[in-house]
Amino acid sequence: MDDRDKPGHDEVTWASHRYRNSMTTARKVHVKSFGCQMNVYDSQRMADTLAPAGYAETAHAEEADLVILNTCHIREKAADKVYSEIGRIRVMKEEAARQGRRMLIAVAGCVAQAEGEEIIRRAGAVDLVVGSQNYHRLPEMIARLKEGERIVDTEFPVEDKFDALAPPAPEAIARRGVSAFVTVQEGCDKFCTFCVVPYTRGAEISRPVARIVAEVARLAQAGVREVTLIGQNVNAYHGADLDGAPATLGRLLRRLAQVPGIARLRYTTSHPNDVDDELIAAHGDLPALMPYVHLPVQSGADRILAAMNRRHTRAHYRDVVARLRAARPDLAFTSDFIVGFPGETEADFRATLSLVEEVGFAGAYTFAYSPRPGTPAADLEDQVPAEEKSERLQRLQALITRLWRGFNAGFAGRTVDVLLEKPGRLPGQLVGRTPYLQTVQVMAAPGLIGSVVPVAVTGVGTNTLFGELTQEIHAARAPALSFPERVKDRAGAEN
Numbered sequence: 001m002d003d004r005d006k007p008g009h010d011e012v013t014w015a016s017h018r019y020r021n022s023m024t025t026a027r028k029v030h031v032k033s034f035g036c037q038m039n040v041y042d043s044q045r046m047a048d049t050l051a052p053a054g055y056a057e058t059a060h061a062e063e064a065d066l067v068i069l070n071t072c073h074i075r076e077k078a079a080d081k082v083y084s085e086i087g088r089i090r091v092m093k094e095e096a097a098r099q100g101r102r103m104l105i106a107v108a109g110c111v112a113q114a115e116g117e118e119i120i121r122r123a124g125a126v127d128l129v130v131g132s133q134n135y136h137r138l139p140e141m142i143a144r145l146k147e148g149e150r151i152v153d154t155e156f157p158v159e160d161k162f163d164a165l166a167p168p169a170p171e172a173i174a175r176r177g178v179s180a181f182v183t184v185q186e187g188c189d190k191f192c193t194f195c196v197v198p199y200t201r202g203a204e205i206s207r208p209v210a211r212i213v214a215e216v217a218r219l220a221q222a223g224v225r226e227v228t229l230i231g232q233n234v235n236a237y238h239g240a241d242l243d244g245a246p247a248t249l250g251r252l253l254r255r256l257a258q259v260p261g262i263a264r265l266r267y268t269t270s271h272p273n274d275v276d277d278e279l280i281a282a283h284g285d286l287p288a289l290m291p292y293v294h295l296p297v298q299s300g301a302d303r304i305l306a307a308m309n310r311r312h313t314r315a316h317y318r319d320v321v322a323r324l325r326a327a328r329p330d331l332a333f334t335s336d337f338i339v340g341f342p343g344e345t346e347a348d349f350r351a352t353l354s355l356v357e358e359v360g361f362a363g364a365y366t367f368a369y370s371p372r373p374g375t376p377a378a379d380l381e382d383q384v385p386a387e388e389k390s391e392r393l394q395r396l397q398a399l400i401t402r403l404w405r406g407f408n409a410g411f412a413g414r415t416v417d418v419l420l421e422k423p424g425r426l427p428g429q430l431v432g433r434t435p436y437l438q439t440v441q442v443m444a445a446p447g448l449i450g451s452v453v454p455v456a457v458t459g460v461g462t463n464t465l466f467g468e469l470t471q472e473i474h475a476a477r478a479p480a481l482s483f484p485e486r487v488k489d490r491a492g493a494e495n
């Protein structure tokens, strides 16, 4: 599967080498993301919010005046990474000080939210700790930070950070590419017993429809063609619609499908219990809504699902999948799995393997259970030994890899719509994505970046498809506009 879709364990330094603020007096900020898509989105919004304060983005930490580490707390490994990274940046900070330059280190995100002042105690080089709901206050925090002082801000604020965040400049949007994330929902009220998110992100909130439509329209005007709506529990979305009544995710998607220039819509991550009829209908009706759903299930054993407080059964999950597939037959599913949850037996684990086979996932993220301080499952007695967890993880991964390869192999000889995203490694080559987020390499003119074009798949590699344009395409934008109709004609016919 693709890194962009990887929850909670990827590192993305997205500041571009190409971008330099023309003001020579501008200060520089380097932001590094350690977490999920929302973490990446937050990193971008921090940079947007610091831009009016004179901060230009840099991809090079060593030249930055402000380094922001946007952290993830989901598993122990993710949380530990931040301390080794602080150690690395501290060396740069000391070198900057020798040159008479002040470098600030800020720790933001979910570790900041969970650990607060503890971070300063463990890592004295850190100047600022800013929680996941407070990063809109960064410019003000930096302005009032005195030499030698430390500021920790992890209180959940009364104001809505989204109201206070500066919108991205058109150049910043263009630099980030044709595919963008937009947070529509944040926080979680589900309290799965293994998960830190309800504590690090707080209670569920949904942004109003009008704000989201305006943000998406702004992105589209600057060249974005694909928007992924993000939320920890995105299909619990219930933001105020234009008439003030709560809207569902299905309703929101319908509104966004009408924004000129938006060719593709996606959403992540969903909970099986919040898949409602409007969302299912949206999959049937909206050609722009990509037929690819990430629907975490975590385990195939009802006993373990209950202990996880998932509040759904295996049968319920299969029913949700079946209802979605009935609405859109070419839907593919991916999921998240945890192996070695406390008390998981070999029989429970086999139930997970059989669920994977029955659903026929196109891919999945698999994790060994990691006890997280403060979560109920961390205190359970029957923890599974590490060797057993890693043995089960390998078996599950082998099965998922087999399914994923088979899914990709099924594309050989087919024609798929590809959103061309960026130049490839070879001269004259572009890289794009299928509706299923598979990477495709194709020889095509750079002017086609941002277009959705039909591509004949000529080869299937381990991580990428190879293809050829099926027709002579000259206009950069024209094919994309006819895209939804074409997909609608073909939906169902391909499976």
Ligand code: SAH
Pocket (backbone or CB within 6 Å): 007, 008, 036, 074, 075, 194, 195, 196, 197, 231, 232, 233, 268, 269, 270, 296, 298, 336, 337, 338, 367, 368, 369, 370, 371, 372
């Ligand atoms: N609904 C969320 C889930 C975030 S966490 C979202 O927006 O994606 C992503 C995945 O990490 C979860 O689905 C789960 O499979 C895994 N995960 C969460 N807590 C974990 C833990 N303590 N140990 C191992 N994996 C965990």
Ligand code: SF4
Pocket (backbone or CB within 6 Å): 188, 189, 190, 191, 192, 195, 196, 197, 198, 232, 233, 271
């Ligand atoms: Fe975590 Fe469960 Fe909420 Fe997902 S639904 S964020 S796994 S508590």
Ligand code: F3S
Pocket (backbone or CB within 6 Å): 007, 008, 034, 035, 036, 037, 038, 039, 071, 072, 073, 074, 109, 110, 196, 197, 200, 201, 232
């Ligand atoms: Fe990690 Fe926080 Fe996202 S814990 S997965 S960065 S919500």
